[in-house]
Amino acid sequence: MCFLNNIFSYLTWRGDLTLTQSRFNEVDNLILSTLSYLDFSGIVPKNGEQEITIQRAAEEYFSLHGIPKHPDLEKASSLELREWMLYLMTDTRRFRNMRLSCLVQILDTEQVKQFSAMTILVSRKQLYLSFRGTSDVLTGWKEDFLMACMPEVPSQEEAVLYTERVAEQYPNHRLLLGGHSKGGNLAVYAAVQASPEIQSRIDIVWSNDGPGFQEAFLRSEAYQALSPKIRSIVPKSSVVGMLLAHPENYQIVDSSQIGLLQHDGLSWQIMGDHFIILPELTHESIRTERTIRSWLQKIPQEEREEFVDSLFSVLYSTGAHTLSEIRKDRMKAAAASIPALKELPKENRDRILEFVMLLNLISKRLNDESKAVRTERIQDEVPAFSQRSKKRKKSRATIPLSTET
16 A cells, blocks of 8 residues: 555645645645544643644643654554654644644433534634544444434534534634544534524535535535535545535545545545545445445335444444444454344344445445556556666667777
């Protein structure tokens, strides 16, 4: 996997440019939306009356978690890569003096709500509200699934309230909103549902491979009015960003990863101060979106919430609280889920088994396509490289040898 021309190289080569020298851009947006995944609890203030610079917040974070070493980009976890990103940010004129504030972290299993957001003071006149995507916790994933069933999920309501509070605490600042994955969905939802006064202060809203919405939401006057300010960015083999209904004017970017792993924004490819843009999604991304939509349409709207409840009752029956715990020992988790699965009505049980097989099929198709594309690139590059080598050898052979007289 090649990580050249990504966020890390951007921070290394362009981090010395201040916002005065180079305006805030889409890559800066991805960096700040990724930053909110790190656990700054006890470090970043909870209200706008206090603030802390990124540099100082990083010092306190690393004093608790240890200073990161240069990660093996092929094997590093998402957490290790995000910590390395923070480490690089502290060495840049562009980011280190930005100030953090208004940290909110909510996890409510009863209400099926996971919400986290943080505000970054980009300049004296502009804020970036960073909405975090779903973490590893099953509660957050259940809420994500409920987006296909409900007109509004609890975290979306929280996002609206958060935006209103921050806008009130910083009445003279322009607003940028953004997030990755579910965070992108929350950013768009909060902006669309904000008051006209707040909307007039919003410059841009970014959804970085965030899932879509119910059709009715996209057709609403409020969404249509704000849509010129919305920027949707998805990788070439996007799955998450293609879920539910979505506008067609999204921007497709290249990624060094394969399949579902392209959802990680740290793999998105960058040229200068912008992403490398591609003309279209991959065949499998389009095929996957149609497959999921077709499968979802087979479940009546009024039965979808029951399906989600059944699916997660099986997952919770394993005793796990996170997806990582399930992945750690899949055989054990599968065995533990069998009793709960047997207790479900046959129709729900069949739907869950069909859903699991569908996910496995999608993952295999995306990975196979990505590997095929890589193989094709290598096959194209090898002859070109050989031709260049022959030309160099030929040019060397024609250089006259000097003779001594």
